[in-house]
Amino acid sequence: MTQPSHFGATVQGRCPACGKTSLFLGEGGYVTCARLDCLHPEAATELLEQPDALRITSTLAQLTGAVAGVTARLDEHVNAVKRAVATRGVGDAR
Numbered sequence: 001m002t003q004p005s006h007f008g009a010t011v012q013g014r015c016p017a018c019g020k021t022s023l024f025l026g027e028g029g030y031v032t033c034a035r036l037d038c039l040h041p042e043a044a045t046e047l048l049e050q051p052d053a054l055r056i057t058s059t060l061a062q063l064t065g066a067v068a069g070v071t072a073r074l075d076e077h078v079n080a081v082k083r084a085v086a087t088r089g090v091g092d093a094r
């Protein structure tokens, strides 16, 4: 299979997944992220093919942030409980 002549060309804009200016025209004419550490190199193509994905991606990013916040608060809570248990020396603790 021969590639179109624009294969490998740099694409303007930022990768929706990693935010870097690392997009290029990949195999089959799909816009792809060139970064090896990108978690979702085909995100740009998915957005182009399915505009609803932009809203979904945005929602997922917000949810990811919210989960990180909850996780951090849970860690604080668990550590506070551990400190309290250690300080009081709860008798029925294993």
Ligand SMILES: [Zn+2]
Pocket (backbone or CB within 6 Å): 015, 016, 017, 018, 019, 020, 022, 033, 034, 035, 038, 039, 040, 041
């Ligand atoms: Zn990327």
